[in-house]
Amino acid sequence: MKKYIIQSIRLTLVLIVLLCVLYPISIALAGRFSKGNGGGEKITKNGKVIGYALLGQSFTKPEYFWGRPSAVGYNAAGSAGSNKGPSNPDYLKEVSNRIDTLLKYNPTIKKADIPADMVTASGSGLDPNISEQGAIIQIKRIAAYRKIDERKVTELVVENTSKPFLGLFGPSAVNVLKLNLALDEIISKK
Known part of the structure; x- marks a missing residue:
């Protein structure tokens, strides 16, 4: 013993x-x-920190690309998913409302064209990226609100799309904050 x-x-x-x-x-x-020396990759504009590359933010104005919905209001201190299943009536209503909002502001797209990441929150509720398709369906709206050529907006999406790791692992993704900053840069150069 x-x-x-x-x-x-x-x-x-x-x-x-x-x-x-x-x-x-x-x-x-x-x-x-690592980037940011362990404090996260900070994104600055005019010397001021405006966000982090790996932390989603809320964009609701129609002239900006919208990110993935958050179950926690993009609060990093309360990172979590909604934990509601696909049969939960509250969850279904929430997703339906998100679909309706997307269709209202993007009248040229069909319901079937909306990728799941544009209407469902990620497991952390803080995902900074959307799918390439999620960005593409918003191009017409952005171009119309900003009064710029759709080709310029499309070029921005292509430039800000990160391809799968080693060309194999994971989907193509677009960082919404970086894309919106690049969009503001085009407008400021006009």
Whole structure:
């Protein structure tokens, strides 16, 4: 019995050193060598931080690209999904309202053309990206509200689309904040 207690204490001490000391230090060091030095990739405009590349923001004006809906109001302190299933009547009503809003502001698209990411929140509620199709369905609206050529807006979408990792893993995605900043740049150069 004494043999097992000593082994258990040794194992506990080894795991404490590994998991409470070495692992956190290695993660902190890895963060120091990443973009933003572990504080996130900050996006600045005129020297002022206006957002983070990996944190979604709410865009509701029709002259901007809209991001993925958030179940937590884009509050990073309360990151979470809605946890409502596809048969929940409240959830279905919420998704239906989002579809109606998209169709109202984008009258040239059909309901079947709306990608799921434009009407459903991500698991974290903080997704900064939309699908390439989610950006494409908004081009006509943006061009009309901004009174610019659709081709320019399309070029911006193409320039701001990140392709799948190694061309294989994950979908093409568009960072909404970066795209909207690029859109503002075109307008400021007019």
